[in-house]
Amino acid sequence: MLSTKGQVLERLLKGEFICRTTDEEGWRFLKNPANREQVDDYLSQLNRTVAMVGGSTDSDVFFCGYRQLDDEERKVIAQQFRDTCNALAPLAEWLVLVQEAGAQDAPLTEGTPVRLNELQTIIEDTPAFREQLARISHYRLFNSNSNGVDGQLKQVFKRLCDLGYLTRPNPDKQIYLATGKLDHLYEVIRFIDETESLDLEARAETASQSNLL
Numbered sequence: 001m002l003s004t005k006g007q008v009l010e011r012l013l014k015g016e017f018i019c020r021t022t023d024e025e026g027w028r029f030l031k032n033p034a035n036r037e038q039v040d041d042y043l044s045q046l047n048r049t050v051a052m053v054g055g056s057t058d059s060d061v062f063f064c065g066y067r068q069l070d071d072e073e074r075k076v077i078a079q080q081f082r083d084t085c086n087a088l089a090p091l092a093e094w095l096v097l098v099q100e101a102g103a104q105d106a107p108l109t110e111g112t113p114v115r116l117n118e119l120q121t122i123i124e125d126t127p128a129f130r131e132q133l134a135r136i137s138h139y140r141l142f143n144s145n146s147n148g149v150d151g152q153l154k155q156v157f158k159r160l161c162d163l164g165y166l167t168r169p170n171p172d173k174q175i176y177l178a179t180g181k182l183d184h185l186y187e188v189i190r191f192i193d194e195t196e197s198l199d200l201e202a203r204a205e206t207a208s209q210s211n212l213l
Helices: 004-013 024-031 033-044 071-101 116-124 127-137 149-163 180-194 200-209
Strands: 048-053 061-066 113-115 175-178
Touching (some): 071 127, 071 180, 116 127, 127 149, 149 175
């Protein structure tokens, strides 16, 4: 059985994001500077480093970034950045829908619950929301074939869990939690907004050096 350190390293090298919501034990392990240094020392042998996004003590999100960029690393991060950019429109539209349907003042952040049944009821009762969901669910990212709100929502939520933006702590309940990967997405969106005049590869390289990829 892997130690906590081993589990953290495994998750980071798989490209996963470690936050309080998805892995509290691993998150607490990395919050300790001495532990984080041990993990970073190991990753350095693989040209990797522990990167972090966060605005407060409880909202830090840890992931694996590159230390130095050579041609091969540039190709990898350019593709990662391209994939993220291609997913931005459907993800942003879904976030807006959830915020508007829930009459929330702020977008989803790590740890925020989303109750699928409540959201479904609101969408079914509001024609404008039904139209929004239909458009969002048929994006390639979600790829829903359903014409009904129930099927569309379930497919969208399934894909968001597969992609790591949501987690479902209890499989018997339709309650989902936003993960720290959403906080990372907001950082990428802000970065793109600030560097919209740069070409894709330049943005990707700068983002990686800023520990966003």
